[in-house]
Amino acid sequence: MSQAKGQGRTRPSNTMRIFHSEAHRGHAGAMEMRYDKLIPMCESPDRMDTILEALRAQGHQDIVEASSFGLEPVLRVHTPSFVSFLENCWPLWEAEFGPGGFATAYMFGMRGMDQLPNASVHSMLSCYTFDVCVPIVAGTWSAIKSAVDTTLSAASFVKNGGEAAFALCRPPGHHASSDLAGGYCYVNNAAVAAQMLLDAGASRIAILDIDYHHGNGTQRIFYDRSDVLYASIHATPEREYPFLLGYARETGAAAGEGFNLNLPQPLGTTIAPYRAALQQAVERVKAHGPDVLVVSLGVDSYIRDPVGGFALESEDFLRLGADIKRIGLPTLFVMEGGYAIAELGLNTANVITGFCN
Template sequence: MKTVYSPLHAGHAGYFELGNGQFSPGFEKPMRAEFIHARVQEVGLGPVLAPQAHGIAPAGRVHTADYLQFLSEAWDRWTAIDRHTPALPMVWPIPGLRSDVPPAHIDGLLGFYSLDAGAPIVAGTYKAIVSSLESAITAADIVQAGERAAFALCRPPGHHAGSRFMGGYCYVNNASAAAQRFLDNGAKRVAILDVDYHHGNGTQEIFYARDDVFVANLHGDPLTEYPYLLGHRDETGTGAGEGFNVNYPMPHGTDYGVWGAALDDACTKIAAFAPDAVVVSLGVDTFEKDPISHFKLKTVDYPRIGARIAKLGLPTLFVMEGGYAVAEIAVNAVGVLTGFEGA
């Protein structure tokens, strides 16, 4: 299996996040991708390739133009007023406030385009965003050219980013852009299987009214878990998209017995949808030792995940999302891939 990886992700670093009532070093850090990259090489998964140059343009198929322009300008606008700390929002447009007119000031813009305070911007963030997107698009093209599967080692991750907002460490929705890439290049139907502990709210929002992309999310119950405001079982799509979105919210303490049954059901539904390709939002923060999650999957479970996905017999793109138990993230993420490969 080919892996697509860019070292430019490392420029997105040195920031703090707001959580538990305080600022602390971000859990989403460069060593996550570096450990996985090293593990890919250690097990001999396959060649590691640099992404092809695509720029931000493929993201324009799933994100609004004004949002992408904001991302490209945010750091320069922040530093233009003599600020050199990480850029974070301070206001948000809740219901009852204007949400149709972007503010002119960077403070207003950061809130206007943010779900939360979990997507700080530093000097290297935009280059990392673009390289992460390019990794996903390049890997999608590899699969569409005939490879059985490919792995986009994306960082920053993407599944919390919606059509017009960032949040939860995510800026551009790499998996959604890759799914759209398959469609633009001739696929008729694509499925997205999100196995990250946290609900892929951005992915759901992007495709919620569409019938050409089936979205399945396995995740912590939004009544008790981030992102809180999306991911319930009764969210099944709207308009043309009715019936093409399925959520599997699960409580704290869920082990592989319950989680694996949800995966099997999701795969059964994906098979019935009969897509031309599957995009897997690969989060491994379902691990029992993950510092910000509450499921109880063990290292031995991750190859089983890959093996179940392989049973679909479909061209498959794995796109890296979350996972924060750094000592084990590499073994678990690559375990899914080797399980898929049958190793």
Template sequence: MKTVFSDTQLAHAPKQEISDGELKPAVEVPSRAEMVLETVKSRKVGEIVSPDDFPIRPLHRVHAPDYVGFLEDFWDKWLAAGRSNEAFPFVWPIRSLRQDIDVNHIDGLLGRYSMDAGTPLGENTFKAARASADTALTAAKFLLDGEQSAFALCRPPGHHAGFDFFGGYCFLNNAAIAAQYLRDYGLHRIAILDVDYHHGNGTQALFYDRPDILFLSIHADPKDEYPYFLGYADETGEHAGTGFTRNWPLPLGTDWDSYTPALEEACRWLLVYKPDAMVVSLGMDCYENDPISGFRFKSEDFSRLGERLKKVGVPTLFVMEGGYAVDALGTNCVNVLEGFAG
């Protein structure tokens, strides 16, 4: 299995995040990708390649052009406002506030284009996010060229990013960009299976009214876990997409044995849907020692996950999402890939 990775993704290096009501050391850090890359090399998973440089169009197929432009121009505007440190939004146009105003101030723009206050932007955020999207696109191209599997070692992650907003450490939705690219270049039915501990709210919203991209997510119950306001079992799509979204919110403390029934049900949906390809939003934060997780996977359970996904029997693109127990992240991620490879 080929792994796609770009060193440019390491340029986004946040120092702090807002969590539990205070500034804490950031957990979505470059060492996450470095640890996975080192394990891919040491366990000889396969060839490691650099991504191609794609035009902006695949990003605009998923994200609003004005949002992408905001990310691209953000740092210059931040400096022009006399700022220099990492940026956090602090005000949002919710409920009775107007959403039809084109604000000028950088703090207003941060609020317009964000969903939380815990995702810092820095000087190199867009550059790294763009490289992460190119990583996913290059891996998707491998599937179009006939490969049966590929691993996009993406960082920063993507599945919380929506049409015109960032959050949850995510800026560009790598899995969604890859899925749309597969559709645009010849495949008819794509399935996205999100196994990150947190619900992929951005991905779900992007494809909620479409039947050509099935979205399945197994995650912690949002009544008790981020993102709180999406990811419930009664969310099944709308309009032409009715029935093409499925969520399995599971209680905190879920281990592999109690996770398996949801995984088997998701695989049955895949069997019925018969996708031309599957994109797996691969989060390793179900791990029992993850600092922001409430699930109880052990490292060997990730091997079982890979083995089960192999049985789906379709070309599969793995796109790295979350996972913040850095010391174990490489082992857990490669366990999935090796389990899939058999």
């Protein structure tokens, strides 16, 4: 029986446990700046709906509710003052401006300025965010916690012997560093999971980031460490967000020298050169010898993604999933970017189906 181009070609021969939480839905209704326009947030609750629908359509039925975890795993990666800011920003904002709207920074900390916030919520936003794409509304903190819970639930499944798991979570995380939020990201879900796995007994972890944008936050968190390899395939930072990090020359520092691999690609990259870069990353991952592979899964490399600039087609994501499976490691997928809503579900499900087949 024929199928439309880009559809998962067969039902998955192996199952993938998928973890999810509905507590993300309150993080909605804010606006973002896109160069010269104020637009509705691209990172919205309907992203999860379309992915879940596509996963079920391709035969992935092992979808379970995330368990609850405390903040201790988050505090192993993020500073206490930053986590406190995320939790208390909205109540402070609401006390000043009343209900409705959204909290965002008027300005950002700059060189030569005091980077320590005072009691004002505005100083906190200036110190703890680095762009205008991390608005905070009444439901943001609940969504942040749900993303962490979802990711740690999936990580626990893999830690306890599961071959693979998918943390279908939002908001994403790979732009968030230990004390900075930006790029739709508040807490770095993949980094929190990697640290939890290390604390549970893993000796080495590899994070493979295939989001269109460089995971500047993940790089910063692990840049001087050798127990976590960070490998990223992303758009060249001379032309694309986050602009200031993601260059090939960034290879790690101190004990982490050689454990950061950036493979920036030109705008318009198609599947053949992308897979060649992926093979370089795979070889480095294998050389690292990790106990678990964490995949920061972004599908904004799709040709019609509104915030992307690569030229991957829907069927290409099947190949990427299969390429990752051939690494042969226990694997944790953590959802990052992807904003072409009409194709987002298909593209994401194709990665998972390609891996399972």
